[in-house]
Amino acid sequence: MTRRQFLEAGVAMGSGLAFAGAxxxxxxxxxxxxxxxxxxxxxLARCLRCGACVQACMTRALAQRDLSLDVRxxxxxxxxxxxxxxxxxxxxxxxxxxxxxxxxxxxAASLVGVKLGTARFDxxxxxxxxxxxxxxxxxxxVFFPNPAGGPPWYKGQEGNIPSGLNTVxxxxxxxxxxxxxxxxxxxxxxxxxxxxxxxxV
Amino acid sequence: xxxxxxxxxxxxxxxxxxxxGRGRVLAGISVLLGIAVASQMRIAFSPxxxxxxxxxxxxxxxxxxxxxxxxxxxxxxLASGFLILVALLxxxxxxxxxxxxxASLAGRAFTGFLxxxxxxxxxxxxxxxxxxRQMQQRVNLRFRLDRNHMLALLAGILLGDxxxxxxxxxxxxxxxxxxxxxxxxxxxxxxxxxxxxxIIPVSILFLSxxxxxxxxxxxHSVISRGNIFFLPRLSVECAAKCIHCxxxxxxxxxxxxPAQKSVNGRDCFKCLRCMEICPKxxxxxxxxx
Numbered sequence: 001m002t003r004r005q006f007l008e009a010g011v012a013m014g015s016g017l018a019f020a021g022a023x024x025x026x027x028x029x030x031x032x033x034x035x036x037x038x039x040x041x042x043x044l045a046r047c048l049r050c051g052a053c054v055q056a057c058m059t060r061a062l063a064q065r066d067l068s069l070d071v072r073x074x075x076x077x078x079x080x081x082x083x084x085x086x087x088x089x090x091x092x093x094x095x096x097x098x099x100x101x102x103x104x105x106x107x108a109a110s111l112v113g114v115k116l117g118t119a120r121f122d123x124x125x126x127x128x129x130x131x132x133x134x135x136x137x138x139x140x141x142v143f144f145p146n147p148a149g150g151p152p153w154y155k156g157q158e159g160n161i162p163s164g165l166n167t168v169x170x171x172x173x174x175x176x177x178x179x180x181x182x183x184x185x186x187x188x189x190x191x192x193x194x195x196x197x198x199x200x201v
Numbered sequence: 202x203x204x205x206x207x208x209x210x211x212x213x214x215x216x217x218x219x220x221x222g223r224g225r226v227l228a229g230i231s232v233l234l235g236i237a238v239a240s241q242m243r244i245a246f247s248p249x250x251x252x253x254x255x256x257x258x259x260x261x262x263x264x265x266x267x268x269x270x271x272x273x274x275x276x277x278x279l280a281s282g283f284l285i286l287v288a289l290l291x292x293x294x295x296x297x298x299x300x301x302x303x304a305s306l307a308g309r310a311f312t313g314f315l316x317x318x319x320x321x322x323x324x325x326x327x328x329x330x331x332x333x334r335q336m337q338q339r340v341n342l343r344f345r346l347d348r349n350h351m352l353a354l355l356a357g358i359l360l361g362d363x364x365x366x367x368x369x370x371x372x373x374x375x376x377x378x379x380x381x382x383x384x385x386x387x388x389x390x391x392x393x394x395x396x397x398x399x400i401i402p403v404s405i406l407f408l409s410x411x412x413x414x415x416x417x418x419x420x421h422s423v424i425s426r427g428n429i430f431f432l433p434r435l436s437v438e439c440a441a442k443c444i445h446c447x448x449x450x451x452x453x454x455x456x457x458x459p460a461q462k463s464v465n466g467r468d469c470f471k472c473l474r475c476m477e478i479c480p481k482x483x484x485x486x487x488x489x490x
Binding site (some may be wrong): 010012014016021060063071 | 231239240241243244245246247249253258260268271272276278279345348350351352355356358359360361362364365366367368369371372377380381385388393394398399435489
């Protein structure tokens with residue numbers, strides 16, 4: 001190996017290293033990671049970006065992150081609530097974690113304390129269709145401003161939805177408890193006026 | 202050296218040979234379609250992870266190296282599959298690059314399609330492909346890039362993976378970009394920006410003229426260095442019949458040397474282009490001496 005070849009190889013190696021370093025400079029933008037995912041820094045290191053979780057997702061809620069300022073997490077799976085919510089809490093689905101080849105999503109991981117984000121909506125546009133209340137897998141994460149879990153005139157304990165009562169024109173709207181909400185996105189996916197937005201933690 | 206034209210060669214009645222090229226295209230298309238069909242059937246299949254049998258996962262070797270380095274641990278889920286893949290690569294060589302790589306097939310199809318779309322701008326079909334290839338060759342000539350530089354670049358990227366805890370190549374890998382685009386199209390019926398914006402610059406950097414020098418192929422070539430089987434070779438009696446037309450060297454993506462009439466396992470794609478083009482049918486796949 002001549003001196004010139006050595007220098008050229010050094011320059012090539014240095015440019016590879018500089019390229020890797022330059023990619024790392026871009027800031028991490030939070031998104032709704034799939035449940036059972038490792039925390040963001042480990043996930044970025046361990047995810048193969050192969051899309052197996054996206055292929056396996058039952059509700060088609062997962063997508064791979066596209067090119068943005070956050071170059072590091074291109075190809076990382078995230079939850080797009082408008083495509084369909086995550087059924088990990090409601091049905092115990094773990095297809096994405098089972099499909100993951102590299103262990104970036106762990107099928108044995110517990111869902112206790114896992115929070116992807118929170119759902120928020122503008123009450124002015126709500127039509128009181130009660131779909132969010134029906135779909136929410138977390139008890140009392142969606143409620144009416146009534147501790148009993150119904151509209152103010154409803155005192156019953158079982159069932160959150162008042163039967164036989166016309167709630168459509170009611171001025172009282174459901175409320176999402178941002179501490180209890182886990183961000184599965186089922187309410188946003190099924191919301192009829194499509195007003196519920198999910199915000200990553 | 203007297204040269205025959207390509208059309209004269211293709212006029213010859215060698216129908217079995219035509220299936221080599223068709224086979225390459227069919228294999229590539231079946232991988233491309235396979236990704237889409239697998240995503241519809243909710244099965245994990247992509248160029249990054251192409252087989253899962255129980256605990257054994259055959260994944261991209263470059264991906265395995267990258268995430269092992271980035272997470273500072275050997276990924277045990279993929280390690281057994283990686284060892285099997287090493288054995289396969291030593292036995293069968295770089296079949297992946299020649300037959301199955303969706304990025305090279307998609308790239309050729311895409312450039313051919315663009316050539317059809319832009320007739321006024323860039324001439325008839327094939328000219329655009331030629332100009333892209335010329336662009337690649339110009340980049341390589343300008344910087345005098347060869348395989349050793351690409352290996353050094355790969356080493357730098359792998360070192361960066363370890364230092365910055367990020368599988369950098371996985372983000373920019375053309376195979377990954379193409380497979381992500383197909384998965385997104387099959388699952389969500391939408392396009393991806395990285396497919397539209399990244400694939401052409403990455404291809405220009407990492408497709409060097411006839412052969413690919415992308416890090417995935419480089420990783421394959423490093424592993425398949427020990428491959429001695431199924432290599433196109435001229436026997437002694439066949440070498441006597443050689444008319445020195447030079448077409449084998451011209452079509453070979455691995456820079457087959459016309460004097461040697463053989464390539465090593467490190468470079469050979471097993472694409473059978475030399476067998477396809479040879480007017481005398483002299484090549485055969487043999488164990489290297």
